[in-house]
Amino acid sequence: MKTKILLDEGEMPRQWYNILPDLPTPLDPPLHPATRKPVTPDDLHAIFPMELIRQEMSPMRHIPIPEEVVEILRLWRPSPLYRAFRLEKALKTPARIYYKYEGVSPPGSHKPNTAVAQAYYNMKEGIERIATETGAGQWGSALAFATCHFDLDCTIYMVRSSYAQKPYRKIMMQVWGAECFPSPSTRTNAGKAILEKHPDTSGSLGIAISEAVEDAATHKNTNYSLGSVLNHVCLHQTVVGQEAKEQLAKEEVYPDVVVGCVGGGSNFAGISFPFAGDKLKGKHKDVDLVAVEPAACPSLTKGVYTYDYGDVAGLTPLLKMYTLGHDFIPPAIHAGGLRYHGASPLVSRLVHDGVMRAVAYHQNEVFEAAQLFARTDGIIIAPETAHALKGTIDEALKCRESGEEKVILFNNSGHGNFDLSAYDAYLQGKLEDYEYPADLIRESLAHLPKGP
Amino acid sequence: MERISDPCIRIGFLVNPIAGMGGRVALKGTDGQFAEAVRRGATPVSTNRATTALRPIRDLPLFFLTCSGEMGENALRESGIKDYRIICQCPSRSSAEDTRRACHDFMNEGVSLILFCGGDGTARDVFSVVEDHIPILGIPSGVKMYSAVFGVNPVACAEIVTHLNEAVLRDSEVVDVDEEAYRRGMLATRIFGFARVPVLPLKTQVGKQIFDEPDEELAKKAIALFFSEILRDDTLYILGAGTTTAEIASNLGIEKTLLGIDVIKGKVLLARDADERTLLSFLSHGEKAKIVVSPLGAQGFIFGRGTQTVSPVVLNQVGVENVIVVATPHKLAETRMLYVDTGDEALDRAFGDSVLVISGYRMGQRKRILHPTTSNQGGPKH
Ligand SMILES: Cc1ncc(COP(=O)(O)O)c(C=O)c1O
Numbered sequence: 001m002k003t004k005i006l007l008d009e010g011e012m013p014r015q016w017y018n019i020l021p022d023l024p025t026p027l028d029p030p031l032h033p034a035t036r037k038p039v040t041p042d043d044l045h046a047i048f049p050m051e052l053i054r055q056e057m058s059p060m061r062h063i064p065i066p067e068e069v070v071e072i073l074r075l076w077r078p079s080p081l082y083r084a085f086r087l088e089k090a091l092k093t094p095a096r097i098y099y100k101y102e103g104v105s106p107p108g109s110h111k112p113n114t115a116v117a118q119a120y121y122n123m124k125e126g127i128e129r130i131a132t133e134t135g136a137g138q139w140g141s142a143l144a145f146a147t148c149h150f151d152l153d154c155t156i157y158m159v160r161s162s163y164a165q166k167p168y169r170k171i172m173m174q175v176w177g178a179e180c181f182p183s184p185s186t187r188t189n190a191g192k193a194i195l196e197k198h199p200d201t202s203g204s205l206g207i208a209i210s211e212a213v214e215d216a217a218t219h220k221n222t223n224y225s226l227g228s229v230l231n232h233v234c235l236h237q238t239v240v241g242q243e244a245k246e247q248l249a250k251e252e253v254y255p256d257v258v259v260g261c262v263g264g265g266s267n268f269a270g271i272s273f274p275f276a277g278d279k280l281k282g283k284h285k286d287v288d289l290v291a292v293e294p295a296a297c298p299s300l301t302k303g304v305y306t307y308d309y310g311d312v313a314g315l316t317p318l319l320k321m322y323t324l325g326h327d328f329i330p331p332a333i334h335a336g337g338l339r340y341h342g343a344s345p346l347v348s349r350l351v352h353d354g355v356m357r358a359v360a361y362h363q364n365e366v367f368e369a370a371q372l373f374a375r376t377d378g379i380i381i382a383p384e385t386a387h388a389l390k391g392t393i394d395e396a397l398k399c400r401e402s403g404e405e406k407v408i409l410f411n412n413s414g415h416g417n418f419d420l421s422a423y424d425a426y427l428q429g430k431l432e433d434y435e436y437p438a439d440l441i442r443e444s445l446a447h448l449p450k451g452p
Numbered sequence: 453m454e455r456i457s458d459p460c461i462r463i464g465f466l467v468n469p470i471a472g473m474g475g476r477v478a479l480k481g482t483d484g485q486f487a488e489a490v491r492r493g494a495t496p497v498s499t500n501r502a503t504t505a506l507r508p509i510r511d512l513p514l515f516f517l518t519c520s521g522e523m524g525e526n527a528l529r530e531s532g533i534k535d536y537r538i539i540c541q542c543p544s545r546s547s548a549e550d551t552r553r554a555c556h557d558f559m560n561e562g563v564s565l566i567l568f569c570g571g572d573g574t575a576r577d578v579f580s581v582v583e584d585h586i587p588i589l590g591i592p593s594g595v596k597m598y599s600a601v602f603g604v605n606p607v608a609c610a611e612i613v614t615h616l617n618e619a620v621l622r623d624s625e626v627v628d629v630d631e632e633a634y635r636r637g638m639l640a641t642r643i644f645g646f647a648r649v650p651v652l653p654l655k656t657q658v659g660k661q662i663f664d665e666p667d668e669e670l671a672k673k674a675i676a677l678f679f680s681e682i683l684r685d686d687t688l689y690i691l692g693a694g695t696t697t698a699e700i701a702s703n704l705g706i707e708k709t710l711l712g713i714d715v716i717k718g719k720v721l722l723a724r725d726a727d728e729r730t731l732l733s734f735l736s737h738g739e740k741a742k743i744v745v746s747p748l749g750a751q752g753f754i755f756g757r758g759t760q761t762v763s764p765v766v767l768n769q770v771g772v773e774n775v776i777v778v779a780t781p782h783k784l785a786e787t788r789m790l791y792v793d794t795g796d797e798a799l800d801r802a803f804g805d806s807v808l809v810i811s812g813y814r815m816g817q818r819k820r821i822l823h824p825t826t827s828n829q830g831g832p833k834h
Pocket residue numbers: 109110136138139227228229261262263264265266267268336337338382384385413414415
């Protein structure tokens with residue numbers, strides 16, 4: 001019985017799996033914020049390279065991964081699949097728990113799986129600089145890492161509070177050659193407008209997105225890049241699930257439950273879409289796909305499935321998704337990467353259709369799970385990832401009750417080595433269990449933009 | 453944000469020498485019980501507590517005005533502080549009257565802060581004179597400290613005084629507990645009023661400032677704004693005591709009583725300072741109603757047995773599920789748990805283990821609830 005199930009470099013997937021053609025009906029298209037008509041490739045071309053726009057809407061089930069991208073992914077891929085024997089033992093569960101560890105990438109999470117691809121396509125189309133936002137710094141450091149391999153400049157708008165509190169993430173970005181500004185900044189109109197009204201604001205992801213989008217839209221040589229939510233990002237992450245499927249096959253098993261945390265939805269999409277495809281095609285109808293989100297920002301469990309903006313300023317296209325409202329500023333939970341008001345339209349659709357389901361947890365129980373895992377299996381995981389772990393543990397405990405020997409797979413999306421102050425707050429009993437007051441809000445969701 | 457910003461800070465300082473004596477001899481306070489406490493062998497503790505708070509601040513550029521002997525002078529001297537002036541001669545067997553007299557003198561001298569050492573009784577005496585005109589801060593030394601005017605411990609008080617120019621002033625409840633009833637094991641709290649108390653903004657924590665509004669007033673406004681969004685015209689709202697519920701009303705254009713229970717519907721004030729009968733008459737037609745309350749005092753009561761909280765009959769009528777608890781993040785950070793003691797066990801249990809407290813605009817925090825059947829003691833613990 002192996003603890004690590006490894007693939008050779010030669011066994012790395014050469015294609016991304018695109019779930020779009022496997023949906024029973026087409027996905028509702030993004031709408032132009034001004035006209036409320038479906039956006040055209042031309043609308044998007046101001047800030048995205050053409051190839052990514054094509055991937056966003058592609059009808060092809062498999063899309064080849066360019067050799068230049070594979071070469072860089074090879075620095076850490078294929079990532080290991082682990083069997084969490086010690087966790088199983090601690091939980092006294094008959095379930096078999098496996099996890100795919102994405103923390104082995106240089107930036108420490110799943111994010112570079114898409115960052116590398118995005119940087120590559122931008123480079124191919126002659127773009128010289130990419131602008132993006134980052135909350136806790138995971139995405140910013142991943143894009144900084146990726147652009148550095150293709151000689152692109154990289155400008156990162158980092159939520160001001162994280163900029164001050166997570167100096168190490170900022171330094172990583174700088175080491176990889178990116179420039180990093182606290183957001184709101186005076187470099188954009190969106191930033192200036194906010195600073196004028198709220199000079200002391202600590203910023204938010206929604207504001208930072210507005211700044212990065214504006215930067216890209218107003219500079220010809222500059223494109224925008226998003227680290228989650230969009231279809232092409234989910235697409236690039238499917239290397240995770242494809243590898244996992246292969247690795248589990250070496251163990252001669254197929255998962256009963258697949259778990260991932262959801263901020264924008266990309267790492268969950270990455271691990272689950274290859275299995276969701278099997279489910280949609282009727283091959284494995286019973287595989288249970290579980291998205292885990294924070295009770296403080298529970299888009300999938302408590303949001304409304306409707307068209308909404310992706311950012312605070314309302315610059316982005318309207319996306320059909322589960323949303324808490326684009327003006328919702330999530331509270332300061334330590335899983336910064338899960339503080340997003342919406343969720344990937346693909347994941348939203350699959351949850352809406354019942355192909356996947358979602359659960360939500362409070363901060364303290366999530367960190368309790370993370371601490372247990374650190375003590376059983378050693379890795380101090382990212383607070384975002386800890387949500388997936390908590391979901392996994394609860395499934396495993398259900399198996400203890402029922403005696404079922406389910407195979408549970410979760411995406412261990414990143415390490416938490418730069419999140420130790422969050423663990424510190426947990427150890428000191430200083431974490432608040434923020435919770436979105438869904439029942440009260442349900443009565444007042446008038447602030448969402450109307451659909452077409 | 454209101455702060456204390458006096459370059460040369462003058463502090464009125466007083467000690468209630470008999471505060472805290474009752475505890476070790478199983479009295480729940482020493483108001484009118486001094487002789488009994490001494491008879492049972494109690495020794496004064498408050499001067500020591502005060503000295504612990506003063507020692508860390510003895511080298512700061514502060515000037516103290518104080519009372520003679522046990523009521524202040526001794527503690528200042530023992531802690532090594534020299535910059536003080538005695539403005540109030542007090543007899544060795546001091547009384548509440550001496551505390552009040554000293555506070556009058558502090559007021560006349562225009563001090564920036566009154567630092568006192570005692571318990572709820574002392575807080576009440578101080579507040580009865582200075583009300584919200586001068587900020588007050590209590591060094592905890594009483595048996596009962598339900599009022600939200602005390603530092604967590606004497607050292608925390610020193611910390612606040614050290615950083616007085618960074619501290620913000622917060623309206624904090626001075627709570628009056630019926631000592632007679634308390635001695636019989638029954639808790640009956642009543643809010644006496646709202647004092648201005650300096651509190652330090654939450655210590656910088658990763659993530660914290662991203663959302664938590666450090667400014668109490670803005671935090672209350674955020675709660676009030678959220679409330680205005682979820683307000684329904686067909687529902688009766690019973691608003692409990694406190695400054696947060698007052699802000700909710702004020703945001704709707706209604707002036708609410710600070711200490712009383714008011715009733716509103718459709719942004720109209722229906723009753724001020726309503727008593728149980730009035731509330732029940734409003735509810736008698738089976739109207740949809742919600743109760744909005746804020747945790748009170750340092751122990752976070754949402755429902756106690758006091759005269760100014762909603763009665764079990766009213767609560768049963770409205771239903772526990774229609775209770776909305778509101779509190780600012782700062783208050784919640786200091787109040788690790790909430791406390792319910794309605795006098796009706798089944799009702800207490802209906803609140804369950806936790807409650808969602810609205811703490812901002814479209815934001816809440818889940819807080820544990822204690823009630824007499826979950827805690828092993830009859831009362832809340834510190
Ligand atoms: C380690 C880690 N896991 C998960 C997430 C959540 O993002 P997504 O839902 O796009 O995977 C993040 C985002 O920052 C992250 O850093």
